[in-house]
Amino acid sequence: MRRATHLFGICWLLCLLTSCGKSHFITDESYRSRMEQDLQQKQTMLSQGELFTILDDESLTTYEREALEFLYAYMPLADITDYPGQFHLMNIRASRRTTEEMPWGKTIPEDLFRHFVLPARVNNEHLDSARVVFYDELKDRVKSLSLYDAILEVNHWCHEKAVYMPSDARTSSPLATVRTAYGRCGEESTLLVAALRSVGIPARQVYTPRWAHTDDNHAWVEAWADGKWYFLGACEPEPVLNLGWFNAPASRGMLMHTKVFGRYEGKEEVMSVTPNYTEINVIENYAPIAQAKVKVTDGQGNPVSGAQVEFKLYNYAEFYTVATKQTDAEGTCALTAGKGDMLVWASKDGKFGFSKLSFGKDNELTVMLDKTPGDNCVIDFDIVPPAESANLPAVTAEQRAENNCRLAYEDSIRNAYVATFMSEDSARRLAKQYKLDADVVAKILAASRGNYKVIADFITRLRSEDSRKGGIDLLQQISAKDLRDVSLEVLIENMLSHVRTSAVNFRKYVRNPRISNEMLTPYKTFFDKVISQETEQIYLEEPAKLIAWVAENIRVEKDCNLGGPAISPAGVWKARVADAHSRDIFFVAMTRSMGMPARIDEVTGKVQLIEDTGLIDVNFEKALSDESRLQRGKLVAGYKPVKSLDNPKYYSHFTISKVTPQGRLQLLAYDEGDADMGSGTTWSNLLKEGTALDAGNYVLVTGTRLASGAVLSNVIFFSVEPQKTTKIDLVMRESKDEVQVIGNFNSESLFTPIVDKGNPSSKQSLLQACGRGYFVVGILGVNQEPTNHALRDIAAYKVDLEKWGRKMVFLFPDEAQAGRFTKESFPGMPSTIMYGIDTDGIAKQIAEAMKLRNKNSLPIFIIADTFNRVVFVSQGYTIGLGEQLMKTVKGL
Structure with missing residues (x-):
């Protein structure tokens, strides 16, 4: 009898395993069919190489295969080229584990699990094994809690790991943020979403592209519990959900977005559907809203279908696009937003037009495409943000006191970890041992924070005086964030760079691995392996042939990498497909690996070869010629100081954007710096004596931000001609109201x-x-x-x-x-x-x-x-x- 029972148990287990193998990740057959069609389109686009071999693995269960197909159908190209299939399979298995081991695992609706638990990607961060690492730390800490309380607890854990600190726009991976012990809001929210998903809790990053009442933007997190989405400030634990320091500013917001992986069919307003994600608008969760319809007409008043309509907020002294729509057959589109002012900018076929729209006051707006690049004028806009209307959940004194005690304890945990970073005394001893400048080395190692072992290891490998000098220069060339997550492999390979140019160009545009906003990878070692010396010599002698090769062999698909980071140079080589920005990084990486100086210009975004005699623009539409050399004029702006401002700052008081031939605006991204410390871009160091600009058409935007959050803006359209000087006035409008007793x-x-x-x-x-x-x-x-x-x-x-x-x-x-x-x-x-x-x-x-x-x-x-x-x-x-x-x- 016991033997029969034993055999029955074995049979039951085999049946269970068989049923698990046949269980579907997507039970909705119509959704699964559409997903398979989307996957087929992705595979057709990426016919080069063996990027989908994981799907041919016969050992995959039905669930695993469908989950992989879902991920591959919608993931940005960077995730296909830069991460092996086994990495994605590891995340699938880890996420499924939560459905079995967490108490809420089987209660999460399938569609929420699919879109808000399974995906490892949150924003445009570098992916890592955070899901597995975080689960091991968090599972026992939350498994006895309700879903609501588990969300709060995970945020407390995140506060033990990181606090807010501003930094550059590249988003660190979750593990890099933990290793650093701080991050900007986009990194903190990426960390929290990754942590919540690691224990099977649906979570998403929510962000306002820009605030309406003040410069800057912000990102936070929404998490799902028991049929409802709640919000919370990442790494900023509160006693209850739906509470954060941003309740009040969010109530003055005009647009809140989140990007949902794949085709999402939730009840939220859909902003756009891309091949990789569905962008939804969640502003109604935070602020009073209104919808407005925009109609676009031509010069004769006829409706224009297929026009691009950009909704722009004034922020950082520019009118920044926060939403983009296309007009329908009747020439109309609509947007729901907070009750404040935006600038609506419509364009098609080189024609454009614009007008102010006040949500809550204007139900409809007509924009006429009556302008072309080169039409110059001056216009004032008074921009008013939404009024504050925050509603805060109740918190008892006891809850607040308990939360404050926890925050202090969590600070002590994090501070104890930070205390393990290399001390200044240790850094100075290391510098002395290798005969290096102690002040410089101490500053570098302090900036590296939890990555100090990698940086110290690199320094100890610098044997000769020349290598020490070059190595320290390399560490000074890369960004502060690079110091916190750069690998030893990247540092070492750049010390072996070819020297074929002047010392300045070599330091900045050959040895320096940083090209744009990409994750640093050892691309020079990669290209040394795949490009022969004979081919390299041909490109060095005739750079036009390299440009022609890239133009012919790297196909640009503008939507292939939406929602992802820049594709690595090695990834572009493997796929032979890229978005334009990744293609540009790829080209610069190839040239630098050959010792040929090149860059992506930070101001204009143009790819440029750098010769000792000057700059050459790279045009992938045609080979290098004399026409590729810069055709530039000069812009001079006069300024009559107002009583509270003698030297306007770029991004604070003014910006310049180029009007493209398509009738759209492209911001010139001058150095932000710190103007009060003598750096950064200001009127006096950019426009007072004049600056060189490519010939073309431009817009100068100025703005005076009032204490209420309102803005007095002045917009000047002007043109720059080759070898000529254009003179305009920079005007800072003033409020007529004197200081009042309030x-x-x-x-x-x-x-x-x-x-x-x-x-x-x-x-x-x-x-x-x-x-x-x-x-x-x-x-x-x-x-x-x-x-x-x-x-x-x-x-x-x-x-x-x-x-x-x-x-x-x-x-x-x-x-x-x-x-x-x-x-x-x-x-x-x-x-x-x-x-x-x-x-x-x-x-x-x-x-x-x-x-x-x-x-x-x-x-x-x-x-x-x-x-x-x-x-x-x-x-x-x-x-x-x-x-x-x-x-x-x-x-x-």
Whole structure:
């Protein structure tokens, strides 16, 4: 009998395994059929090489095969070329494991699992094995929790790993962010989505392409629990969901996007459907909305079908496209957005037109295609953002206190990890051992953070004096983010680069592996293997032949890599298909691997060969000729200073965009830098004496951002002709309203100053601390992104604020938050700042007196005087706070 039972068990197990092998990943036959058609199209496009061999593996189960087919049907080309099939299969098996081992695994609807759990890609980050690593750390921590509480817990785990720090636009992988222990909002949200998906929780990254009321953008996370999507700030745990510092600014947002992997059929408004993802609009989850219809007509008033309609927000001194639509047969399209102003820009066949659209006021707008590149004019626009209307969930005092205790503990965990990074003393000893500049080496190793072992290993391999000099120069050429995730292989191969040009060009445009925004890979070693020396010599003697080869052999498919990072040069070689940007990186990588200097110009985006005698534009439509050499003119802009601004800054006050032959705008991306430290692009160093521009048609946009978030913009269309100088005026419009008293505040309010190494002292009033006259009071949210931005903005105006000479009192909500604040994270703050603790309710008084909607939204800043008058108030997320403070100060 026991034997029979045993045999029955074996049979049952075999049946179970057989049924598992036949179970479908996609049970909807119509969806599966359409997915198979999309896969076939992808395979037809990528007929070169063996990019889909994993699908021929006969050991795959039905589930695994369908899941792989789904991923390959919709993944960007970079994920096909740069990651082996086994990598994707590993992620499929890891995601399926969550359905068996997590308590909510079998309750997640199939379509949500397909789109929001299975995909490893979140944004345009480099992919890694985060799903497997994170699952091992998180599974026991969350398996006994409800789905709602598990979301909160995963975010606490992420806060142990990373906090906010601004950086360049390339998105680090989740594991690189953990290794670094900080990231910008796009990296923090990528980390959190990856962590949530690792334990089988549907999650997606949500972002506003640009804010309407202030410069900058932001990304956060939505997670699904028990039939509903909730939002949360990544690595910024709150006691409950649907709460973050961005509740208030999000209520002033005009558009919130998320890109959903594959063909998605949810109930949200679809913005666009691409071969790789479905873009949906989730603005209604955050702000009051309105829909507007746009009609595009030709010069005679006839509807224009197939016109491209761009909806543009004013942000960073340009009108930035946040949504793009195509007109239908009647010449119309529609968009749902927050109730504020956008610029609508329509174009087709070289004709264009534009007009302001006020959502909530204008139900319909007609845009006439009555302009062509070269039509020059000057136009003013007054842009008004949506009003604030945030609704916050309730949080008890006990919940807040418990959450604050957890944050402090998590900070200690992360700080203990950061303490394992190489110390300055160790870095200096290493430099001394290898006879290197200690200051330079210490700075490099500090910037490398958790990647310090790779950088130190590389330095120890620099044996000769020349190699040490070159190696340190290489480390200085790559970006700070590169130092945090570059591999030893990449560093070593670039020390072996060919020298066939001047020292400057060699350092910047041959040995430097950084080309654009791609992940650094060892492409020089790769090309050394696949390109013969004979072929290389031909290209060196006649670069036109290399350009012609790339034009003939690398097919550009504009939609093949949507949603992904740049395809690696090796990936482009294997596929022989790429998007235009990856093709450009590929070409520059090939030339540099041969010792031929080349670059992608950061300002114009053009590919250029660099000769000791000058630059040559690369045109893949034709071989090099004299016509490829730059045809340039000169632009000079006069500027009459306004009282609060003597030298406008690029991106803060003005930008220049080229009008393409198609009638669209292409921003010139000048160096952002730090103008207050003598770098960056300003009117005086770019336009006062003039700058060279390619011949063509351009737009100069200026904008004065008011404290309300509204903008006074001026737009100038102009043309640049070869060998001629164009003169225009840069105009910064001013508000006619003088500084006004906007509220009252008791200057004798008490606070507790912090003195003697962080210890609080006895209470004193603001009047006692500041003396008679104007002063600034700030209430800080420690380690919150809005406060971090505000403090850095204030530091940028250190000289001006110290010259003003009045006190600035910055208060922490309580002693616990004061203990979490580190001054060292904000160097260059004005010496007029005094820190303290808000022991007597100053924040509450300000919120009530100024009728602020949410007293808990930080930071809060006011300018007041000892006659109890308030002349300036700012709350929450505001970019350019230092400038706004100084505008008010200069107007007093």
